[in-house]
Amino acid sequence: MTTQAHEAFGRVGIWSSALHGSRADGTGGEAVAEAAAELEELGYGTLWLGGSPSPGDAAAVLAATRTVSVATGILSIWDHTAQEVAQQIGALDAGARERFVLGLGVSHGPMVPQYAKPYSAMVAYLDALDAAAPPVGPGRRVLAALGPRMLELAAGRSAGAHPYLVTAEHTAQAREALGPGVLLAPELSVVLDTDLDRARTTARNMLGMYLRLPNYTGNLMRLGFTGSDFEGGGSVRLLDDLFALGDAERVRARTREYHEAGADHVALQVLTAQEGGAGLPRAQWRELAGVFADDLRHHGARRDGG
Numbered sequence: 001m002t003t004q005a006h007e008a009f010g011r012v013g014i015w016s017s018a019l020h021g022s023r024a025d026g027t028g029g030e031a032v033a034e035a036a037a038e039l040e041e042l043g044y045g046t047l048w049l050g051g052s053p054s055p056g057d058a059a060a061v062l063a064a065t066r067t068v069s070v071a072t073g074i075l076s077i078w079d080h081t082a083q084e085v086a087q088q089i090g091a092l093d094a095g096a097r098e099r100f101v102l103g104l105g106v107s108h109g110p111m112v113p114q115y116a117k118p119y120s121a122m123v124a125y126l127d128a129l130d131a132a133a134p135p136v137g138p139g140r141r142v143l144a145a146l147g148p149r150m151l152e153l154a155a156g157r158s159a160g161a162h163p164y165l166v167t168a169e170h171t172a173q174a175r176e177a178l179g180p181g182v183l184l185a186p187e188l189s190v191v192l193d194t195d196l197d198r199a200r201t202t203a204r205n206m207l208g209m210y211l212r213l214p215n216y217t218g219n220l221m222r223l224g225f226t227g228s229d230f231e232g233g234g235s236v237r238l239l240d241d242l243f244a245l246g247d248a249e250r251v252r253a254r255t256r257e258y259h260e261a262g263a264d265h266v267a268l269q270v271l272t273a274q275e276g277g278a279g280l281p282r283a284q285w286r287e288l289a290g291v292f293a294d295d296l297r298h299h300g301a302r303r304d305g306g
């Protein structure tokens with residue numbers, strides 16, 4: 001992947017399951033458009049739409065913005081055929097298509113009845129994207145890779161990897177597996193709360209679901225965590241390694257750890273005690289923009305041709 005393409009992602013982005021356009025929970029439509037436009041104005045490099053969105057789901061965010069990259073984080077390959085995805089991307093206007101990045105993942109066995117041979121299924125899906133009309137080539141897609149084989153596939157068949165729920169140590173291992181010049185854009189969940197006991201409670205409310213999914217627990221066990229770390233919603237050690245907990249300066253320090261471990265871009269997911277990951281925490285996004293001002297200002301200048 002070229003340096004210019006890396007810079008299109010920026011150093012810091014926002015990951016949110018609420019950036020989905022019209023949603024049943026009432027956080028869609030105009031509210032999403034306004035939030036997306038503000039995130040672009042704040043200077044974030046990429047907006048990641050969580051919760052297995054389609055390219056069609058990204059259309060509202062693309063329409064509300066002008067220059068920011070917009071990515072699915074991630075689309076499950078079991079939910080849409082490659083040809084359907086290619087057609088949805090082809091239906092975007094040319095400018096939006098240039099800013100859109102297709103994030104793909106194999107999801108999890110407990111969530112997908114037809115789940116089988118995930119690596120082979122991903123290879124077949126990438127082959128189908130290459131052959132689709134119009135094709136969706138490697139430069140416009142990233143993979144939600146955790147383990148060594150999927151990271152190798154991401155390096156060879158896509159622009160890079162978007163690992164979710166990973167530590168800085170995993171980021172260093174992923175960088176080594178990917179090699180230089182391949183995008184590495186991990187997600188990092190954030191709780192802006194200086195009461196650490198309360199912040200860990202918020203983190204556990206989000207983490208509990210993921211600790212029932214073997215792809216995540218298997219990856220964490222490769223990093224040295226054990227079954228006892230998964231009890232009660234997650235041990236303190238696990239929470240402190242997976243999350244950025246505390247004030248905005250602490251979030252910046254934790255993000256720096258991922259950058260120093262080899263991440264090109266870090267996608268911040270803000271969790272709140274009131275909304276978990278479901279709402280649009282615009283006040284927190286603004287607060288974080290303040291501590292990342294240099295990164296965001298630098299990216300905004302380059303994005304606008306300065």
